[in-house]
Every structure is written in structure tokens, then in C-alpha cells.
Amino acid sequence: MKNIRNLWNSPNLGMLTVAALTPSEWDIEYIDEHLRDIDFNQKYDIVGLSCMTQQIERGYEIANKFKEKGITTVIGGIHATVRPEEVAQYVDVVIAGEAELTWPTFLEDWGNGTYKKIYKELHPGMLDISTSPIPRYDLIKDYNYSTITINTSRGCPHDCSFCAASRVYGPVYRRKNNEQIISEIMRIKELFGNSYILFGDDNIFVSRDESKDLLREIKKLNVRWVAQTDISISDDDELLKLMAESGCQWVVIGLESIARKSLEGINKWKTDRLDSYRDSIDKVQSYGIGVMGAFVFGLDYDDYSVMEDTIKFIADCNFYGIHVTSPTPFPGSRYRNVMQESGRLIDLPWSYYTHWDVLIKPNLLTPNEVQNCIYKIYRAFVDEKEANKRFANFIHKFRKRDVGNVQC
Ligand code: SF4
Incomplete structure (x- = not known):
């Protein structure tokens, strides 16, 4: 866990983007509660919170403390997007969906004293993100983040059953333009020197030609970066070479499962690639780019033999790192609907949606057994x-x- 925390110690890009969408006459304070205490005695006009599902109950607690003092409280983020009516019970305002259009409207309404309870995008997943401003990276200058996040795109074409992100951002893959992305990298370099850059996209490099042009530009900047992508990058030697030359250190690739029947339940595209997983990983790593393999264990056909096979596969592939999580029925995902309809959802508070707690009744194992198997794979x-x-x-x-001249 220490290793994982260190790797993902990066700022909340959504909040920095919302800050950039806020007119300059506002004074803004960014607080990351993992790293700094909140001063509940501060007299803010508005307190805005961005919460993932596992953070939402803490979000409600924080909002409640400020609400009691008459401060306007707002929650946005992925949980608020998929469950706006639930969140609306705990705060003054919910921002559902991408904030580029709704946040400025809310601020204007707040100024007029006429704000609504819920602000929703009219056409979810369709926003042209090349209109998104450079996030306010200056607000995190005093934080010691090990990686600084940039997003180049939103959306993913793959639609894995457990993934809420792909549904929230929509199937249309939308990308910033390369000039915009380079400006963001330059801003980070200006503020933080040679920090690691984390491309926080759910799936970077879907638009191959534009990505290659981007990497040619990044090559000139002497930066080190990491990203999340899919296994198809292994088909493209030119891309892999450019990735290595432009400072890529490692990539996270969602492989999900090596058990064919389990994988079939998640995504057909990945199932079709299963036989070439090993060669593909070897190919990517042959360029000096580490692969963090992301796996889900506890799917419908997973048992002890799948656990043993997974351990062996991981050892054979010499992965740079791994993420092994339990199948999590995130609100907004197809997987949650299936588990709910079949009576297999385990009713636990949102704070258990950590990826490591077992929240469904597995098919071939007990919840405890799934948790122990995950533990054994890590061990x-x-x-x-x-x-x-x-x-x-x-x-x-x-x-x-x-x-x-790029440092490794
Ligand atoms: S590839 Fe990743 S981002 Fe895309 S749908 Fe699957 S889990 Fe979601």
C-alpha cells in the first residue's frame, strides 16, 4: 500500500480545473485532506468538494460542518455525476458531469442569489475539451506531490463492464489539442522543474497519429512521464520507440484477467487479445517501458487454480508492478446492475468501495477467500x-x- 500511495501521490486535477474556471477576482484555496488538515473555522463563501465513491461519506461530513456555519457547499466528481439525487440530500449544490459549462453558470447564479440544487450537463460526454483551461497548478506549489497530473483526453472506446468512467465520459473519445497539452506540460515544468508527469487519462493513445505528434514534441522537453493505456500499444513499434525517447517510465495496462471465461464477462476486445498478452507485455517492456499489469480477481470463473495461474503469469511476465483488485460494483457501471439484479450485491457503505474490499457474492469462492487470494497474489x-x-x-x-538525454 505504501508503494501504491507513493506512486499515485498526485493532485486532484478536477479541482484544479474548476479553480481555473473560476473568475480571477475569487481567492481560491486548494486543500488535499490526505496531506493537510482542513481549518473548519475559515470563513469561506463556497466550499467545493470533489469525491470518488469511497470518499463520498467523508465528503458529506465535511460539507455538513461548513453547512452548519451557513457556507454554501458543493460536491462534484464521479459519484455526484452518477448519483446526483443522493448527493443533493447532503449539500447545497451538486455539479453532475464535466464542470466546464456548469461551474461558471453556478457561480453566476450564486452571485445573483438564485442557484439551483443540481447542475447537469445538457449533453453528457459531448463537451469539446479543447475549450478546457490550463488547470491552476500554481495552487499546489506548496504540496510535495510525487507526480503531477495532466489529462489529454476523456472517454474510452472499450466499455468494460465494471468501468463507470467510460460510461460517464461517454464512448466518444475526446482529446485536447497538442498545443494545449504542451502548454500544460510547460506550465508544470515552470512551476515544479523536472517532476514526474502522470497522464491521468483512462486510456491515452487512442488517437494514434496525434499521440505520436505529441510525443515528438514531448521529446524536446526532457521530462519523465507515466500513463494509463491499453495493450494495443504493443502493436505499434513507432509509438513504443517515441514513448521511450520522450521519457516514458511505465504504463498501467488493464489486463483484467487471464481466465478466458472471466474475461469474456468483462470485455470482448480484451478477450480477443488474451492469447497475445504475454508477448505484448514483453514487447512493451523490451523498449525499457515498465508495465504495471492491472488485474481483477474474484470474477465469475475465478477459483484457486486461476489464482495459481495468475501468480505464475505475473512471475513469467516480469511486470514492473501490479494492481490486483476485487470486482467492484461502482454505481453507474453495468456490472453493478447485473450484481444487483442477481441479488449478489453485498450491501456495505460507500467507504468500502476501495477496490480491495469484496462487495459482491463471488461465484466459486467466498468473499474471504477472494480477499485472501488477492493477498496471496501480492505476497x-x-x-x-x-x-x-x-x-x-x-x-x-x-x-x-x-x-x-532523458534520465531513467
Ligand atoms: S479500458 Fe479502462 S477506461 Fe476503458 S472501459 Fe476498460 S477499464 Fe474503463
Whole structure:
């Protein structure tokens, strides 16, 4: 967990974008509660919160404390987008969907004393994100984030059953233009020097030609970056070379499962690629780019033999890192509907939606067994002998890597 926390220690880009959408006459304070205490005695005009599902109950607590003092409270983010009526019970205002259009309207209404309870996008998933401003990175200058987030796109064409993000942002893949993205990187460099950049897109490089042009520009900037993408990058040697040359350190790739029947329940496109998973990972890593394999364990055909196979697959692939999570029925996902309709949803508070708590009744194992299997997969991965083997493998690959003047 320490490793994971360190890797994902990055700012909330949604909040920094909302800050950039706020007229300059407003004074804005950004607070990341993981790193800094909230001063509940401050006299703010508006307190805005961005919450994922597992954070929403804490969001309600914070909102309530400020509401009691007569301060206008607002919640946005993915949970508010998929469950606006629930969230509206706890705050003055809900921003559902992308804030680029709704936040300025709310601020104007607030100024006139006529704000609504819920602000929703008229056409969800259709906003032209090239109109989105450069996030207010200056607000996090005093935070010691290990990676600074940029988003180049929203949406994903794959539509995995458990993924709420792809449904919220829609199937239309929307991308900022390269000039805009380069300006954001330059702003980060100006403020933070050579920080790691995290491309927070759910799936970067869907628009291949534009991505390659972007990487050619990033190559000139001497930065190090990490991203989330899909396994199809392994088909494109030109892309992989540009990624390595432009400072890519590692990528997260959602492989989900190596059990065909389990994977079939999630996504057909990934199932079709299952047989080439191993070669694809090897190909990406041969460019000196680490692969963090993301797996879900506890799907309908998962049992102890799938756990053993997964441990072996992970060891054989020499992954740079892994994420193994339990199937989580996030609100807004198709998977939640299926679990609900079949009476398999375990009714636990939102704070359990961590990815590691088991929230469905598994098919072949008990919830405890699923949790233990996940634990065993992680234990096998961090075994000292295994870790040394992986380390030796990476030293070899990074030495081979031609990265010009980019530091590894
Ligand atoms: S590939 Fe990733 S972002 Fe796209 S639908 Fe699947 S889980 Fe969601």
C-alpha cells in the first residue's frame, strides 16, 4: 500500500480545473485532506468538494460542518455525476458531469442569489475539451506531490463492464489539442522543474497519429512521464520507440484477467487479445517501458487454480508492478446492475468501495477467500527472490534503452 500511495501521490486535477474556471477576482484555496488538515473555522463563501465513491461519506461530513456555519457547499466528481439525487440530500449544490459549462453558470447564479440544487450537463460526454483551461497548478506549489497530473483526453472506446468512467465520459473519445497539452506540460515544468508527469487519462493513445505528434514534441522537453493505456500499444513499434525517447517510465495496462471465461464477462476486445498478452507485455517492456499489469480477481470463473495461474503469469511476465483488485460494483457501471439484479450485491457503505474490499457474492469462492487470494497474489509478487529477478530484468532492459538525454 505504501508503494501504491507513493506512486499515485498526485493532485486532484478536477479541482484544479474548476479553480481555473473560476473568475480571477475569487481567492481560491486548494486543500488535499490526505496531506493537510482542513481549518473548519475559515470563513469561506463556497466550499467545493470533489469525491470518488469511497470518499463520498467523508465528503458529506465535511460539507455538513461548513453547512452548519451557513457556507454554501458543493460536491462534484464521479459519484455526484452518477448519483446526483443522493448527493443533493447532503449539500447545497451538486455539479453532475464535466464542470466546464456548469461551474461558471453556478457561480453566476450564486452571485445573483438564485442557484439551483443540481447542475447537469445538457449533453453528457459531448463537451469539446479543447475549450478546457490550463488547470491552476500554481495552487499546489506548496504540496510535495510525487507526480503531477495532466489529462489529454476523456472517454474510452472499450466499455468494460465494471468501468463507470467510460460510461460517464461517454464512448466518444475526446482529446485536447497538442498545443494545449504542451502548454500544460510547460506550465508544470515552470512551476515544479523536472517532476514526474502522470497522464491521468483512462486510456491515452487512442488517437494514434496525434499521440505520436505529441510525443515528438514531448521529446524536446526532457521530462519523465507515466500513463494509463491499453495493450494495443504493443502493436505499434513507432509509438513504443517515441514513448521511450520522450521519457516514458511505465504504463498501467488493464489486463483484467487471464481466465478466458472471466474475461469474456468483462470485455470482448480484451478477450480477443488474451492469447497475445504475454508477448505484448514483453514487447512493451523490451523498449525499457515498465508495465504495471492491472488485474481483477474474484470474477465469475475465478477459483484457486486461476489464482495459481495468475501468480505464475505475473512471475513469467516480469511486470514492473501490479494492481490486483476485487470486482467492484461502482454505481453507474453495468456490472453493478447485473450484481444487483442477481441479488449478489453485498450491501456495505460507500467507504468500502476501495477496490480491495469484496462487495459482491463471488461465484466459486467466498468473499474471504477472494480477499485472501488477492493477498496471496501480492505476497508472491513482493517475494524477495521474485523482486530481485524482476529488478535484474529491468536493469538489463533500461541499459539497452536508447533514451537520449532523458534520465531513467
Ligand atoms: S479500458 Fe479502462 S477506461 Fe476503458 S472501459 Fe476498460 S477499464 Fe474503463
